[in-house]
Amino acid sequence: MSDDPKRQTIVPAGQSVAVRAPTSASMLVGAPVVRELLAFVIADETYALPLRSVREILKVPPITGVPRAPADVLGIISVRGRITTVRDLRRVLKMPEGPTEKHTRVLLVEAGDDEVIGLLVDRVLQVYRLDEDEVELAAVVGGDMSEHVMGVGRPRATTKRDEDGDAALGNEDILVLLDPGPLLRRS
Template structure:
């Protein structure tokens, strides 16, 4: 990653922390992740997904959300996690990436956390080799928290296709 891009990304990250106090937590392959609540449009039970021949590997296919064709990605695949089965808890988060709302398949939706700035450890202090969709670690309840949330930047995460 170039330095310029890193700088922009860090601004974005701190922006996310400053403006989005609330995060929606969900689990994926046993870990807890969270996206800023304002980026989440809707949570759906997974309907049948129409796969698209020759689309990229992490694109599961499309669904119709009240008549609107919506691309669904498998977040496990995108984050290079092991594959998992669809269960009754599987949900699709409709996430706004700016120019498009994308369906994001997750294992289970937990709850909304309200995080104070001192409950967030920014990725920028963890070194320079982290992925650009990784904003930081959230510790609800402060240090010594049982729950660790991996905070994601929806735009960096979904603006790839």
């Protein structure tokens, strides 16, 4: 009964075309002031995806394993009749295995190329609206960041959109902003 986020994050049908294959460059250079992000936890680290790339949040349904599939593929599920591939985000990000628990969720993410991929995450936190100055671009941060990392979000306490407070982050917490295109692309 993860009703609220579910309701919030369903992308209206009319918009789905526009959000296909977002790229880090176009989103960050000259981007609008406010950026909406869905934050979630994997292996105690906080990540976020652009809200408009997340179609839906599901409780973990029975997953049918697919023999011979790539290692990060957990299997397939039927989402309203459409066969959807589910991938373990821990494995995608090369993190250690974790158990499936009460809060484990599947995010249905637009992966580009007209495909929606289910991503298993440990726990969904909340939606953030970040101003431009709360986001550090990957290019600016520099270093050896992966292609699928758009940058880092540092939400100020005041800009949080946190209704119930229990998922609030401290001032010093950061969000790793993921770019769904490169993240889910198969080489």
